[in-house]
Amino acid sequence: MSKVKNLAINYKTAEEFKKFREYGAQELHMIDELEANVIDANIDSPFYGIYQGDDLAARMCLYRREDTDHPIDNDTADYLVIWKLEVLEKYQGRGFGSELIDYAKSFNLPIKAISRFQNSRNFFEKHDFDAHEYDIERDLADESLMWYPN
Amino acid sequence: MSKVKNLAINYKTAEEFKKFREYGAQELHMIDELEANVIDANIDSPFYGIYQGDDLAARMCLYRREDTDHPIDNDTADYLVIWKLEVLEKYQGRGFGSELIDYAKSFNLPIKAISRFQNSRNFFEKHDFDAHEYDIERDLADESLMWYPN
Numbered sequence: 591m592s593k594v595k596n597l598a599i600n601y602k603t604a605e606e607f608k609k610f611r612e613y614g615a616q617e618l619h620m621i622d623e624l625e626a627n628v629i630d631a632n633i634d635s636p637f638y639g640i641y642q643g644d645d646l647a648a649r650m651c652l653y654r655r656e657d658t659d660h661p662i663d664n665d666t667a668d669y670l671v672i673w674k675l676e677v678l679e680k681y682q683g684r685g686f687g688s689e690l691i692d693y694a695k696s697f698n699l700p701i702k703a704i705s706r707f708q709n710s711r712n713f714f715e716k717h718d719f720d721a722h723e724y725d726i727e728r729d730l731a732d733e734s735l736m737w738y739p740n
Numbered sequence: 741m742s743k744v745k746n747l748a749i750n751y752k753t754a755e756e757f758k759k760f761r762e763y764g765a766q767e768l769h770m771i772d773e774l775e776a777n778v779i780d781a782n783i784d785s786p787f788y789g790i791y792q793g794d795d796l797a798a799r800m801c802l803y804r805r806e807d808t809d810h811p812i813d814n815d816t817a818d819y820l821v822i823w824k825l826e827v828l829e830k831y832q833g834r835g836f837g838s839e840l841i842d843y844a845k846s847f848n849l850p851i852k853a854i855s856r857f858q859n860s861r862n863f864f865e866k867h868d869f870d871a872h873e874y875d876i877e878r879d880l881a882d883e884s885l886m887w888y889p890n
Contacts, residue, residue, distance in 0.1 A: 614883045619874035636876060653876060659809075673881035704881045706856070724769035726786060726803060731823035731854045732881065733764045 593686075594693040597637040597649065600624065606646040612674045612706065616651070638693060640686045647681035650674055650690045654699070660728035662700060662736060669700040675710065691717045701737045711735065743836075744843040747787040747799065750774070756796040762824045762856065766801070788843060790836045797831035800824055800840045804849070810878035812850060812886060819850040825860065841867045851887045861885065 597603050599620055607617045639649035651674045661667035672694055677686045691714075694701055703719050705711040711733070719735035747753050749770055757767045789799035801824045811817035822844055827836045841864075844851055853869050855861040861883070869885035 615871065615874040615879065616876070618871075651881075653880065655880075671880060706881075721765065721768075724765040726766070729765065730803065730805075730821060730882075731801075731856075 593640045594638050594689055595641065597635050597639050597646070599635050599637075603637070603646070607649070609646075609678055610649060610674070610676050612676055616674075638690065640689060642681060646678075648675075648677040648686040648690060650676070650694070652694055655702075657728070660725065662702065662722065662728070666700050666738075669702055670694055670697060671702045671704065673704040673706075675703070675713075687713060688717065695737065695739070698739045700739065702732075703735045703737070704732050705735060706733070743790045744788050744839055745791065747785050747789050747796070749785050749787075753787070753796070757799070759796075759828055760799060760824070760826050762826055766824075788840065790839060792831060796828075798825075798827040798836035798840060800826070800844070802844055805852075807878070810875065812852065812872065812878070816850050816888075819852055820844055820847060821852045821854065823854040823856075825853070825863075837863060838867065845887065845889070848889045850889065852882075852884050853887070854882050854884045856883070 601624060604617065604621050604624065607613055607620075636651050636653045637649055638652055639646050641647065650672055653671050654668070655671050656668045658667045662669060672691075675687065675690055677684075701719070702722075703714045705714055714735045714737075717737070719737045722734070722736040751774060754767065754771050754774065757763055757770075786801050786803045787799055788802055789796050791797060800822055803821050804818070805821050806818045808817045812819060822841075825837065825840055827834075851869070852872075853864045855864055864885045864887075867887070869887045872884070872886040
């Protein structure tokens, strides 16, 4: 059974996110919405993670994107996007990153992975993600790699 | 007169881009197109820069985006996006970053600036860019700030 859980959007999650290097506009927006009480408890969170006891050890953002205006290629207008995939330093080396990727692959859709750092790029390449043709309309500032289901 | 020039897409430019920290998929795509001879000499380059003698000292990518599906707000579906704004270290402190921003502002369109690094975030804030509401459909992995013309 996968250890990967869809993360609840609440103050505990918001606090745990502060431990991750890629913390920014998206997390701050989440806190604003919590404070304004506009979050429906049943909302689908785009965050997935692995807990060790009470600690969030690893996380990623995983989002389905349907973009017929700017498809990846002629057959790929519906795909997942991964970003903010990160394992906290004290939990590295246990395969948590691979578990997150396998979870994303289990949806059997193409995946675009946005990698900010060279080491995350290497990580995705090890998991069968490849460079794809850059397109300014679609990719703009993204450094990204693609994976396709068989 | 502005020192900012639209950069020609050629091997000299490709070589100069290697000196910049944010070098990646977009530049590699440019080189592929040069090698495949598919670049029309009259193509509009999304890159703008400032030369000092023969050296490219500073650059940015500046691209106009019309996105009625995911506007910034009700009035802002047509805007510029800046990314890869960077001044080489030896040319810092001469106002080149500000000249690039002023050039972008001169089009009198709202500007979304994507900032990868904390110091570029501070730089944009000094130039009257502010945080905006994060929207997952539009912004995905972007950390960005907005500027609006008066």
